[in-house]
Amino acid sequence: MEQPFVLTEDMLWDYADGFLSPEEKTRVHEYLLLHPEQMSRLDAIADEKRRFASLPTERPNAGFADRVMAAWVSEQAGSRQIVAGKGKDWVVYSIAAAMGLFLLLPILLIFISAPASATDLIPAEYLPQTPTIPWTEIFNSPVMRFGMPLVLLFFSFRFLDQYLQQKKMLAKLQA
Amino acid sequence: MAATLSDEILIEQARNGRQTAFAMLVKRYEQYAFTLALRFVKNREDAHEVAQDAFLRAFRYLPDFRGDAKFTTWLYKIVYSTSLNFLRKQNPDIQSIDDDDRPVKLPDEGTPDPSQAMERNDRNAALQRAIQMLSPDDAGIITLFYLYEHSLEEICQIMDMTMTNAKTKLCRARQRLKGIVEGRFSTEIAY
Incomplete structure (x- = not known):
């Protein structure tokens, strides 16, 4: 036996909100046609929905938009500084790479200049003329003895300074 | 004139770095974002903080806005997640602001007047x-x-x-x- 149709409050809200399936919607619609006295309930819901829709939005304090924009501009300026800082870092990194290469070059040259392990097996006329590098003179020169450590020290401090500055800036932005 | 510019145009201009376009978007939606934030965090001071943070996040991620959804849908999603983060910071145990398991908490307003x-x-x-x-x-x-x-x-x-x-x-x-x-x-x- 089929249950009698009961039009609940929630069903009416769903009808008004357009949540019902086409079948349910038709059923409610037909029920309302047969029971016009129930239309007042639907009208009350429609009034309530209108009241909701007409509720004014809350106003933020005066100058809110200006504060947002100031924060945005400040954030942008911070990002630009970081980007600019990163640009400078690339210069520093390039110099460091060049310095590293300069230090590694003698080691590389050792391998290039003494490649053969059994040179006595190769006729002398086929052996390449290996360059003679004055290692003792290079390493004993004042530039290498005093200049290199100073340059390395300078770049070490520079790296440390850049790292600390970036860390400080990131902490400031995150705060 | 500014009021006639559509969201799409303002978003495009903002993406190109025009500060005035950002400002117009804030002006246009500040009340909606603030009201929504207020609904979530329940306090005007906190709502200001959340709404401001939401706008900043929106601008930061504006290049990622593809326009699949309405700008407001996207903005309110950011307001919602910013509010959720804010509430989580206040109460680290909170997993969501869904309270199906909790009864409605009525603030004690003293004797009704x-x-x-x-x-x-x-x-x-x-x-x-x-x-x-x-x-x-x-x-x-x-x-x-x-x-x-x-x-x-x-x-x-x-x-x-x-x-x-x-x-x-x-x-x-x-x-x-x-x-x-x-x-x-x-x-x-x-x-």
Whole structure:
């Protein structure tokens, strides 16, 4: 036996909100046609929905938009500084790479200049003329003895300074 | 002139770095974002912080906005997640602002003062106060659906939930609001 149709409050809200399936919607619609006295309930819901829709939005304090924009501009300026800082870092990194290469070059040259392990097996006329590098003179020169450590020290401090500055800036932005 | 510019144009200009376009978007949506934030965090001071943070996040991620959804849907989603983060910071145990398992928490307002309420005779104010008494999720979904007239699909995107869940939540929020109105503001609002 089929249950009698009961039009609940929630069903009416769903009808008004357009949540019902086409079948349910038709059923409610037909029920309302047969029971016009129930239309007042639907009208009350429609009034309530209108009241909701007409509720004014809350106003933020005066100058809110200006504060947002100031924060945005400040954030942008911070990002630009970081980007600019990163640009400078690339210069520093390039110099460091060049310095590293300069230090590694003698080691590389050792391998290039003494490649053969059994040179006595190769006729002398086929052996390449290996360059003679004055290692003792290079390493004993004042530039290498005093200049290199100073340059390395300078770049070490520079790296440390850049790292600390970036860390400080990131902490400031995150705060 | 500025008012006639569409969101799409302003977004495009903002993407190209025009500060005035950003400012116009803030002006256009500050009240909506602030109201929504207020519904979630329940406090004007905190709502200012959340709304500002939401706008900054929106601008930061504006290049990622593809325009699949409405700008407001996208912005309100950011407001929702920013509010959730804010509430989590305040209470690290909070997993969501969904409180299906918790009863509506009515703030203790001391002795009700009907004469004061009648003096104001402001149904809207009473309804606003009733909405403020709802849980963040309930207040949010009521605001989005009935005030901002967002569709259920858009609410699902904003609040990251399924259709069935959103429908159920809206129904429960309505029932809870009715309960609050009938219990506290029956003189101001004839529900």
